[in-house]
Amino acid sequence: MIGNGGAAWGAEAGHDRSEDRAATHAWVTKALAEGEHVTEAVRLRGGWTSEMRRLRIEGPAGERAMVLRSFVRPFFVRHAPGLLSREADVLRLLGETExxxxxxxxxxxxxxHCDFPSLLMTLLPGGVRVQDEGVGRRAQLLAEQLLRIHRVRVTEESRPRTYQPWTSAERVTPPADGGRPGLWERAVEVIRQAPPEYQGCFLHRDFHPGNVLFTGTDTSTGTGSGTGDDLRISGVVDWVETSWGPADLDVAHCSTTLALLHGAPTGMRFADLYLAAGGRLAEDPAAQLYWRLLDALAFAPDAEKVGLPWRELGRTDLTSEVLTGRLEDYLQALFDRFG
Incomplete structure (x- = not known):
């Protein structure tokens, strides 16, 4: 317990506690309105690159909540100035959009001022949904939301940096528990080629179900609150990788993630949903294959790293073996469709 507000500033992903962070607490307090103070800090599950805490704020006007993102791993601490500055700029830009x-x-x-590089933001309603049930409807909403992101208009001054690939032919290592080495070799040869030409747009660059919040009832399961037709996206978070590049890259990343979460057929359908919503992708099948493989191969050899936060969210079925098998199934499905 620290500070006048008596905040439990330790992590609570389960019941673990981390060391107090007095400097961060003081910095957060300075950002609050007069008379407000933090009464609780609860670590949120599902994060991988950073620690996320939900802060309960109390003051003369009542109670509200915020989210604190802190980079604590050495790799991300080194890159935090660029990542968090970019996210701050993007959040300012998106404040004037839908x-x-x-x-x-x-x-x-x-x-x-903080113990670790940090960003403080408002808390959005809703929660992450990664269960298999109802994925068809959620995927449609994801595609429609992604299209709205791609249509965000920017000026030359506010345009984000050009995308950076997350892997290359030289960096891909097939997973040790994979069973199709020839498939991996074929995929690596595709991304060894020069990137296709593209028409750029505003990219989230890390758009997937883990970074999207839903409210309402899932029409297939009846879970949640509301009336069944009110399932909607209430928030899109994690804007540290925002970039300028081909729409195919965002579609590819969400497709890969859906394939890992729900199986290759679900991953393959996402691009079709995006096109049906009015989106545009590369017309050349070879270009589509390149962008999809460039993203999928970035998960090798360690698709397990995304499995850890998903298991925290209840998907205990997503073992390392399952994730590797689904990734290989997805690679094969891409070749089956695009050659």
């Missing part, structure tokens, strides 16, 4: 993104409260990208 994209349901958090509002920026404060940012300390270099840990000048």
């Amino acid at each position: 994209v349901p993104a958090p509002s920026l409260v404060a940012v300390d990208a270099t840990a000048e």
